[in-house]
Amino acid sequence: MLTVHHLENSRSHRIIWLLEELKLPYEIKKYHRNSKTMLGPKELKQVSPLGKVPVIVDDTEDGQLTLAE
Structure with a gap:
């Protein structure tokens, strides 16, 4: 099973679109940016x-x- 680690307002949307078009099963692990610094959380x-x-x-x-940008 593929797991996509996704940070809001990022290029990871493209990977989700690709997986949808390929009709591959996947799970999304969502992260939220810090509202002041716009950085991802430490868990990422x-x-x-x-x-x-x-x-x-x-x-x-x-x-x-594991594949990372």
Whole structure:
């Protein structure tokens, strides 16, 4: 199953559109920006050390593959 880590008002919308067009199953993990700094939350840095999105995590039988921008 694919998991898309999505930060509001970001380019990760494009990945969601692509997955919809390809009709692939996926889950979305949503994050919200800090209203003052417009940065992502600290939890996002656990997935992407730079705090950038999109991040896609593919869990397969062979393990886990994480792709980040």
